[in-house]
Amino acid sequence: MSDLNTLTIADARDALRKGDTTAVELTEACLTAIEGAGALNAFVHKTPEMARDMARAADARIKAGDAAPMTGIPLGIKDLFCVKGVPSQAASRILEGFRPEYESTVTQNLWNAGAVMLGKLNQDEFAMGSANESSCYGAAVNPWKVDDRQLTPGGSSGGSAAAVAADLCLAATGTDTGGSIRQPAAFTGIVGLKPTYGRVSRWGVIAYASSLDQAGPMTKTVRDAAIMLGAMASVDPQDSTSADVAVPDYESLLTGDIRGKRIGIPREYRDGLPPEIEALWDKGAAMLRDAGAQIVDISLPHTKYALPAYYVIAPAEASSNLARYDGVRYGRRAKLGQGDGITEMYEKTRAEGFGPEVQRRVMIGTYVLSAGFYDAYYNRARKVRALIKRDFDNAFAEGIDAILAPTTPSAAFGLGAMDSSDPVQMYLNDVFTVTLNLVGLPGIAVPVGQDRQGLPLGLQLFGRPFEEGELLNHALVLERAAGFVAKPDRWW
Amino acid sequence: MSITEDQARKVAHLARIAVDDAALPALARELNGILHFMEQLSEVDVTGVEPMTGVTPMRLKRREDVVTTGEMADKILSNAPDAREGFFAVPKVVE
Numbered sequence: 001m002s003d004l005n006t007l008t009i010a011d012a013r014d015a016l017r018k019g020d021t022t023a024v025e026l027t028e029a030c031l032t033a034i035e036g037a038g039a040l041n042a043f044v045h046k047t048p049e050m051a052r053d054m055a056r057a058a059d060a061r062i063k064a065g066d067a068a069p070m071t072g073i074p075l076g077i078k079d080l081f082c083v084k085g086v087p088s089q090a091a092s093r094i095l096e097g098f099r100p101e102y103e104s105t106v107t108q109n110l111w112n113a114g115a116v117m118l119g120k121l122n123q124d125e126f127a128m129g130s131a132n133e134s135s136c137y138g139a140a141v142n143p144w145k146v147d148d149r150q151l152t153p154g155g156s157s158g159g160s161a162a163a164v165a166a167d168l169c170l171a172a173t174g175t176d177t178g179g180s181i182r183q184p185a186a187f188t189g190i191v192g193l194k195p196t197y198g199r200v201s202r203w204g205v206i207a208y209a210s211s212l213d214q215a216g217p218m219t220k221t222v223r224d225a226a227i228m229l230g231a232m233a234s235v236d237p238q239d240s241t242s243a244d245v246a247v248p249d250y251e252s253l254l255t256g257d258i259r260g261k262r263i264g265i266p267r268e269y270r271d272g273l274p275p276e277i278e279a280l281w282d283k284g285a286a287m288l289r290d291a292g293a294q295i296v297d298i299s300l301p302h303t304k305y306a307l308p309a310y311y312v313i314a315p316a317e318a319s320s321n322l323a324r325y326d327g328v329r330y331g332r333r334a335k336l337g338q339g340d341g342i343t344e345m346y347e348k349t350r351a352e353g354f355g356p357e358v359q360r361r362v363m364i365g366t367y368v369l370s371a372g373f374y375d376a377y378y379n380r381a382r383k384v385r386a387l388i389k390r391d392f393d394n395a396f397a398e399g400i401d402a403i404l405a406p407t408t409p410s411a412a413f414g415l416g417a418m419d420s421s422d423p424v425q426m427y428l429n430d431v432f433t434v435t436l437n438l439v440g441l442p443g444i445a446v447p448v449g450q451d452r453q454g455l456p457l458g459l460q461l462f463g464r465p466f467e468e469g470e471l472l473n474h475a476l477v478l479e480r481a482a483g484f485v486a487k488p489d490r491w492w
Numbered sequence: 493m494s495i496t497e498d499q500a501r502k503v504a505h506l507a508r509i510a511v512d513d514a515a516l517p518a519l520a521r522e523l524n525g526i527l528h529f530m531e532q533l534s535e536v537d538v539t540g541v542e543p544m545t546g547v548t549p550m551r552l553k554r555r556e557d558v559v560t561t562g563e564m565a566d567k568i569l570s571n572a573p574d575a576r577e578g579f580f581a582v583p584k585v586v587e
Contacts, residue, residue: 101571241552308529332573363504377530380538
C-alpha cells in the first residue's frame with residue numbers, strides 16, 4: 001500500500017485487521033512525512049523511537065486478536081497535553097525543559113487503546129490565540145497555499161490542524177477553549193470536534209480557562225472523529241468536572257439518517273456576515289433539508305455579547321491558572337541580580353517566560369478580578385453567560401435537535417496579517433465559536449466548500465449536552481452531501 | 493472606565509510581571525482597547541440573573557478524606573529549577 005500516512009483512522013483500522021499493513025509501516029510512513037514537512041513547523045517535539053516501540057507493541061496486540069479501534073493508529077499530540085517524559089510546554093518559554101512525571105488521562109486512554117505517539121504539535125502559547133502566532137516555537141504554517149503568502153492554520157490547535165491536513169499523522173488531539181479545535185479545522189479543511197464540557201477529562205491538560213477548556217479529536221473525517229472521541233472520553237475520578245456519563249460506541253450511532261430532525265438556524269449570526277460565508281451557510285442548510293431535516297429559524301438573542309463575556313471570563317480564569325508559573329516548581333527561572341528577592345524572581349521569571357499575548361490576558365484577568373472591578377466586569381460577564389446559556393436552553397426546549405452555523409468569518413488569513421497592536425482584531429475571529437464554550441455544549445466543524453481563492457471553508461453544528469453521537473450523525477450527513485475531498489497541493 | 497499608567501503598573505505588579513516604565517503607556521493603551529471592547533456588556537439587563545459558575549448543573553464530586561497518593565518527593569522536585577535536600581529552593585524571603 002502506498003501513502004499510508006494519507007489513510008483515515010477507519011481505513012487504517014480495517015487494513016490492519018485484514019493484515020494488509022502493519023502499525024510499523026503506518027508509523028514509518030508518518031515519520032517520513034513529518035521529516036519532509038519541516039516548513040510547516042507542525043511537529044515541535046518528535047518522538048520517533050517511542051513511536052516505533054508503540055507500533056511494534058500494537059502489531060503484537062493485533063496479531064494476538066486483542067485490537068481496539070485505535071490500535072496501531074499514529075497520532076500527533078498537542079503540546080498542551082502532558083506526556084510522561086516528553087517535553088510538554090504549552091508552546092511557552094516558561095515551561096522550557098519541563099518533562100512531566102505523569103500522563104494526561106486523554107493520552108493515557110489513547111495509549112491504552114494502542115494508539116501510537118508521533119510527537120508534540122505546535123499551538124498558541126497556553127492555547128491563547130487564533131493564528132498559532134503566539135508560540136515559542138514560531139508559527140505553524142497552513143499546508144493550504146494559493147499565492148506567495150504563508151497562511152495561518154488557525155489557532156490555538158494550529159499544529160494539530162496543519163499536521164492532519166498535510167497527512168503527517170492520521171489524526172491529532174486538540175483542545176478548544178474558545179474555538180481552538182473548530183477554527184483551525186475550518187482553516188485547513190478537516191473535521192474538529194469539541195465535546196460537551198465534562199465528556200473528556202482535563203486531567204494532565206495544561207490549564208488555560210478551566211470552566212471552558214475541553215479536549216477533542218481533529219481528524220480527516222466525521223467517522224474518524226467518532227472513533228477517536230470514543231477512545232479519548234472517559235469518566236475520570238482525577239477530574240472533578242468529569243461527568244458520570246457512560247461513553248457510548250459513537251461509530252455505531254452513525255446511521256446517516258436525520259429525517260424529521262429539526263435544525264435551527266440562529267438569525268443573529270447573519271449580522272455583518274460576509275456574503276460568501278452566508279452563501280455557504282445557506283448551502284449547508286439546503287443539504288440538511290435535502291436529507292429530510294426540517295430547517296427552523298431560531299433566535300439566540302444574546303449572541304453578540306458572547307465575545308466580550310468570553311474575553312472577561314477566560315482571562316480571569318487564566319490569571320488564576322497561570323499563577324502557578326512562579327519559577328519555583330517547574331520550568332524556567334530568570335537569572336537574578338544582586339539583592340533580588342522572591343518578588344523580583346517572580347516578576348522577572350514571568351516577564352521573560354510569558355509571551356506578549358499571555359501577559360496581556362493574565363493582566364486583563366488580574367484587572368477584572370481586582371477589588372473594585374470584580375462586579376463591574378467579572379460578575380457581569382458571568383451573568384451575561386447565564387443569559388447566553390438560557391438562549392440555548394430555550395432553543396433546545398422548543399424541540400431543536402441541532403444548530404447549524406458558520407465556523408469562521410473568513411477563510412485562513414496570512415501569517416502576520418493581523419495588527420498586533422490591536423489584540424481585539426484577533427479576538428473577532430472567535431465570534432462564532434466562543435459561544436459554545438460559554439454554554440458547554442458539543443460542536444463539530446465540518447469542511448463544506450472552498451472560497452473563490454480555493455481555500456477551505458467550514459460550517460459547524462451544535463448539539464445537545466452529551467449527545468455527541470447524534471451530533472456526529474448530523475455532521476456525517478453534512479460531510480456526505482458536501483463531498484469535500486480537496487487536498488492542499490504539496491509545496492513544503 | 494479607563495486605565496492610567498499608574499494603574500497599569502499596579503496591575504502588572506499584582507500579576508507579578510515585570511514591566512519597564514517605558515512600556516507602561518503602550519500597555520495602558522492595549523488594556524484600554526480590550527476594556528473598551530468589554531464595555532458592551534453594560535448594555536445587557538442582568539437584573540435578577542445569578543452569575544454562572546459552571547456549565548453543567550452538577551454538584552462537585554465528594555470523596556473520602558484520606559491519603560490516596562504520595563511518597564514521591566523526588567518526582568515532584570525533578571522539574572524544579574533549584575531543589576536542594578528534598579526541598580524547593582528560593583531566594584531569601586525574610587530580610
